[in-house]
Amino acid sequence: MQQDRLWNQWHPVYKADELKEDPQQVFVLGERVVIFRNEEGVHAFKDLCIHRGAALSLGKVKNGNLVCAYHAWEYNDTGECVKIPALPCERPIPKKARATVYHAQESFGLIWVNLGDDPDPMIAYPEYDKAGYHTAICGPYDVKANAPRIIENFLDVSHLMFVHEGMLGDEDHAEIVDYDVNFIDNRFITSKIPVYQPNPDGRSKGGYADYVYEILNPTTARFTKTTEGSDEALTILATVNQEDDEQTKVFMLLTRNYDLEQSDDSFIEFQDTIFYQDLDIVESQKPELLPLDLQIEMHLKSDALTIAYRRWLDELGVETGTLAIDESKRSKRKKVLN
Numbered sequence: 001m002q003q004d005r006l007w008n009q010w011h012p013v014y015k016a017d018e019l020k021e022d023p024q025q026v027f028v029l030g031e032r033v034v035i036f037r038n039e040e041g042v043h044a045f046k047d048l049c050i051h052r053g054a055a056l057s058l059g060k061v062k063n064g065n066l067v068c069a070y071h072a073w074e075y076n077d078t079g080e081c082v083k084i085p086a087l088p089c090e091r092p093i094p095k096k097a098r099a100t101v102y103h104a105q106e107s108f109g110l111i112w113v114n115l116g117d118d119p120d121p122m123i124a125y126p127e128y129d130k131a132g133y134h135t136a137i138c139g140p141y142d143v144k145a146n147a148p149r150i151i152e153n154f155l156d157v158s159h160l161m162f163v164h165e166g167m168l169g170d171e172d173h174a175e176i177v178d179y180d181v182n183f184i185d186n187r188f189i190t191s192k193i194p195v196y197q198p199n200p201d202g203r204s205k206g207g208y209a210d211y212v213y214e215i216l217n218p219t220t221a222r223f224t225k226t227t228e229g230s231d232e233a234l235t236i237l238a239t240v241n242q243e244d245d246e247q248t249k250v251f252m253l254l255t256r257n258y259d260l261e262q263s264d265d266s267f268i269e270f271q272d273t274i275f276y277q278d279l280d281i282v283e284s285q286k287p288e289l290l291p292l293d294l295q296i297e298m299h300l301k302s303d304a305l306t307i308a309y310r311r312w313l314d315e316l317g318v319e320t321g322t323l324a325i326d327e328s329k330r331s332k333r334k335k336v337l338n
């Protein structure tokens with residue numbers, strides 16, 4: 001069962017600065033997971049105490065160990081149970097007394113969890129550490145939809161003029177010029193797509209912006225917006241945690257190289273507004289599972305990027321509901337799709 005899914009991918013689960021001393025419960029691909037922090041960093045276990053099945057997330061962190069709330073069994077950060085208070089001290093702790101440990105990592109201001117034995121590399125997001133750039137974290141947004149529908153909405157250029165009319169688009173400038181989609185360095189990347197925007201980031205500076213979209217993995221995509229004749233760049237990374245078959249959490253990183261002295265609040269507020277404009281649409285889409293058969297639904301040339309995305313998911317063997325992955329298909333991934 002476990003091997004069938006996107007088990008080796010990193011999933012964003014929490015804002016790093018919000019994980020303090022208390023352990024927290026998160027869900028990843030239907031798994032109940034506890035994350036906690038100690039001096040060594042962040043850790044993730046299956047959220048289940050092997051003694052009587054209580055959620056370890058109800059417990060606390062003591063001396064760097066995770067202590068179960070029920071009978072205070074104490075697990076160190078490698079998952080080994082190091083203390084059982086009910087056990088007379090001359091008796092050894094059974095070897096079987098262990099928590100199931102997952103991989104956890106703190107990157108780009110988020111906590112990421114990986115359930116697999118053979119973790120994929122973490123995505124690259126070079127703007128995060130780049131001098132002169134600053135990142136604000138938006139979300140997490142709770143969405144009752146599947147990750148591929150959400151990623152596809154993020155990659156969809158031709159809705160900007162309607163769903164985000166007056167902000168990211170203008171109904172009188174709805175035509176999309178032809179653009180290229182290439183597969184380079186293990187990711188999809190488009191050529192520049194010009195979009196007329198009355199108010200591209202909430203600063204009411206209208207004009208044409210060029211979008212370059214990239215798809216980094218089945219649940220993570222980004223775009224960078226630039227304007228001709230200006231050095232200003234805004235990158236938005238959207239990464240989705242499929243908590244279970246129906247529920248997702250969306251995190252967005254907004255990285256800008258301008259107005260750095262300004263607080264993040266107005267940028268986050270603007271992004272919240274944009275996100276909630278998309279929410280009703282995305283939650284309304286049927287079928288809920290993104291159809292990977294291109295005979296289903298209709299496609300225009302302007303949908304080239306989302307067509308590439310659907311083909312790629314199909315090639316990866318990702319079933320869009322449970323994000324199940326067929327490993328035999330995965331090795332046959334094609335290099336270029338156009």
Ligand code: FES
Pocket residue numbers: 049050051052053054068069070071072073
């Ligand atoms: Fe966790 Fe008993 S259930 S210590």
Ligand code: CO
Pocket residue numbers: 153159160163164274278
């Ligand atoms: Co939108």
